[in-house]
Amino acid sequence: MAFIKNMLDKMKPTFSEGGKLSAFGSLFDAAETFFYVPSETAKVRGAQIHDAIDSKRSIFFVVIALIPAILFGMWNIGYQHSLAVGCTEECCLLNQFLYGLAVMLPKIVVSYAVGLGIEVAIAQWKKEEVHEGFFVTGMLIPLIVPVNCPLWIIAIATAFAVIFAKEVFGGTGMNIFNPALVTRAFLFFAYPAMMSGDKVWVNAEYMDCINGTVDGYSQATPLGQLAAGEPVSYSAMDTIIGTIPGSIGETSFIAIMIGAVILIWAGIASWKIILSTFAGGALMAFLLRYDGAQNFEWWEQLTVGGFAFGAVFMATDPVTGCRVEAGKWIYGFLIGVMAIIIRVLNPGFPEGMMLAILLMNVFAPLIDYCFVQANINKRLKRAKVK
Amino acid sequence: MSLFSKENGAVFTGPLNLNNPVAVQVLGICSALAVTSQLKPAIVMGLSVTVITAFSNVIISLLRKTIPNRIRIIVQLVVVAALVTIVSNILKAYVYDVSVQLSVYVGLIITNCILMGRLEAFAMQNGPWESFLDGIGNGLGYAFVLVVVGLLRELLGFGSILGFQIIPDSAYMDNGGLYINNGMMTMPAMALILVACFIWVHRAVNKEENK
Numbered sequence: 105m106a107f108i109k110n111m112l113d114k115m116k117p118t119f120s121e122g123g124k125l126s127a128f129g130s131l132f133d134a135a136e137t138f139f140y141v142p143s144e145t146a147k148v149r150g151a152q153i154h155d156a157i158d159s160k161r162s163i164f165f166v167v168i169a170l171i172p173a174i175l176f177g178m179w180n181i182g183y184q185h186s187l188a189v190g191c192t193e194e195c196c197l198l199n200q201f202l203y204g205l206a207v208m209l210p211k212i213v214v215s216y217a218v219g220l221g222i223e224v225a226i227a228q229w230k231k232e233e234v235h236e237g238f239f240v241t242g243m244l245i246p247l248i249v250p251v252n253c254p255l256w257i258i259a260i261a262t263a264f265a266v267i268f269a270k271e272v273f274g275g276t277g278m279n280i281f282n283p284a285l286v287t288r289a290f291l292f293f294a295y296p297a298m299m300s301g302d303k304v305w306v307n308a309e310y311m312d313c314i315n316g317t318v319d320g321y322s323q324a325t326p327l328g329q330l331a332a333g334e335p336v337s338y339s340a341m342d343t344i345i346g347t348i349p350g351s352i353g354e355t356s357f358i359a360i361m362i363g364a365v366i367l368i369w370a371g372i373a374s375w376k377i378i379l380s381t382f383a384g385g386a387l388m389a390f391l392l393r394y395d396g397a398q399n400f401e402w403w404e405q406l407t408v409g410g411f412a413f414g415a416v417f418m419a420t421d422p423v424t425g426c427r428v429e430a431g432k433w434i435y436g437f438l439i440g441v442m443a444i445i446i447r448v449l450n451p452g453f454p455e456g457m458m459l460a461i462l463l464m465n466v467f468a469p470l471i472d473y474c475f476v477q478a479n480i481n482k483r484l485k486r487a488k489v490k
Numbered sequence: 491m492s493l494f495s496k497e498n499g500a501v502f503t504g505p506l507n508l509n510n511p512v513a514v515q516v517l518g519i520c521s522a523l524a525v526t527s528q529l530k531p532a533i534v535m536g537l538s539v540t541v542i543t544a545f546s547n548v549i550i551s552l553l554r555k556t557i558p559n560r561i562r563i564i565v566q567l568v569v570v571a572a573l574v575t576i577v578s579n580i581l582k583a584y585v586y587d588v589s590v591q592l593s594v595y596v597g598l599i600i601t602n603c604i605l606m607g608r609l610e611a612f613a614m615q616n617g618p619w620e621s622f623l624d625g626i627g628n629g630l631g632y633a634f635v636l637v638v639v640g641l642l643r644e645l646l647g648f649g650s651i652l653g654f655q656i657i658p659d660s661a662y663m664d665n666g667g668l669y670i671n672n673g674m675m676t677m678p679a680m681a682l683i684l685v686a687c688f689i690w691v692h693r694a695v696n697k698e699e700n701k
């Protein structure tokens with residue numbers, strides 16, 4: 105490891121102000137802090153605390169928590185493909201995984217390349233350091249799109265979200281909306297044919313690891329079947345394990361819950377938001393179930409579609425979510441309620457999680473404000489009595 | 491004062507660039523979002539607003555000394571409404587399809603803040619010729635933004651310009667290509683973002699003058 109340190113130290117003057125490659129200074133800075141924790145902490149004076157651990161390291165836990173969902177998503181791509189082509193002999197677990205890896209990897213590369221490219225360019229332009237928020241966003245984007253989404257569309261949507269949802273507000277930590285969800289919302293409204301329906305969930309391309317190919321293969325997701333008023337052809341066990349078609353990372357309830365445990369254990373995500381989102385969704389699904397608006401078991405609503413993925417990885421975004429502890433209950437609860445309402449009662453949208461979280465992103469500062477004001481008023485009253 | 495003096499030139503060119511009603515004063519945004527999904531209605535709308543602004547400016551400028559101050563808004567509205575009715579009927583007579591596409595937005599030119607703003611701020615204090623130039627300048631400044639936004643939205647949202655297909659059919663995904671039109675561009679939300687981009691570029695280019 106000393107070798108890397110020496111190399112970075114030797115390269116540093118070239119990239120600093122006035123050096124030959126100062127135009128790539130922020131890129132160097134990003135690489136340096138990626139390998140080594142910066143030694144910079146808060147000055148002795150002042151009331152703030154600035155830990156040496158930067159957001160890059162705390163945020164990386166989210167990527168670690170995503171790993172189960174990523175791995176399962178890759179395997180599920182291959183599994184759905186092998187179901188589609190109907191092959192039996194070479195469809196071992198490894199080949200299905202390799203197939204999924206080959207389909208998935210370009211999406212991850214495109215999402216990171218576009219997003220980080222824009223972030224580095226803007227950081228260099230404003231002479232700031234590169235913010236690390238995109239490490240998570242770049243991983244989330246490939247996980248919330250259908251497997252057949254073309255790469256150039258992902259690139260455009262990522263660029264749109266990074267510029268218009270993040271950088272115009274001032275970069276990481278300043279955004280109102282979750283950039284990954286803005287990416288998905290842009291895709292959803294700009295290219296609806298690529299984001300919903302029954303043609304986009306199963307990749308049927310030919311690749312070496314699994315033989316066979318099919319044309320025009322269509323397979324609906326459970327939510328697609330619900331929206332079309334058809335009986336759902338997947339068992340509850342399928343939806344919990346995740347062997348169903350869907351956006352790449354969202355299918356497996358179990359893999360997402362492993363991620364949730366990691367996030368809560370590491371103290372990154374708020375368990376209050378996750379719990380209250382599920383509570384809100386469960387309540388609403390329960391009411392609509394016995395009101396007769398839907399004939400899908402209420403608890404199954406929580407395991408299909410993007411509900412669990414959104415609750416664990418999107419709603420808990422510390423930047424766009426509520427920051428007041430008591431407000432987190434309301435914030436999460438309303439996301440859950442809204443997601444199920446949109447899903448069941450609005451025929452135009454088979455899935456409501458994305459819109460529910462974006463909507464509550466707007467209201468999060470208002471909830472914070474109300475709780476802070478209530479607290480201020482309470483204390484003022486207490487002060488007057490004396 | 492001569493007809494084409496330097497002051498009159500500034501009255502005309504100001505709203506085209508540094509005092510653009512949409513990009514700088516941020517007026518008339520509502521109609522800019524509503525009519526720009528294609529280029530043709532955007533052009534027609536821009537021209538209609540130009541004509542109405544110019545002539546209502548002239549009429550109000552001629553009447554400015556006789557209008558009682560307390561009812562001036564009503565008088566202005568009557569003049570604008572008369573002109574809007576004329577323009578609306580001309581559109582119905584000669585470009586019926588565009589008139590249908592624009593629907594209520596032609597009538598809503600009455601409420602366009604650019605018009606009322608120019609009448610109040612300029613025509614009430616200046617002579618007819620200056621007011622005419624001011625009206626034409628502001629109308630064209632508005633039309634320019636509409637045309638830019640309409641051009642981008644039609645090109646990216648429908649793949650065509652003025653109804654002519656620009657992006658070849660074979661490039662579309664349905665025909666084995668890769669390309670798909672951006673459906674977001676056909677929605678008013680994207681027009682807002684495009685207008686914002688226009689303002690962004692405009693301010694970046696004119697950084698010095700805006701300070």
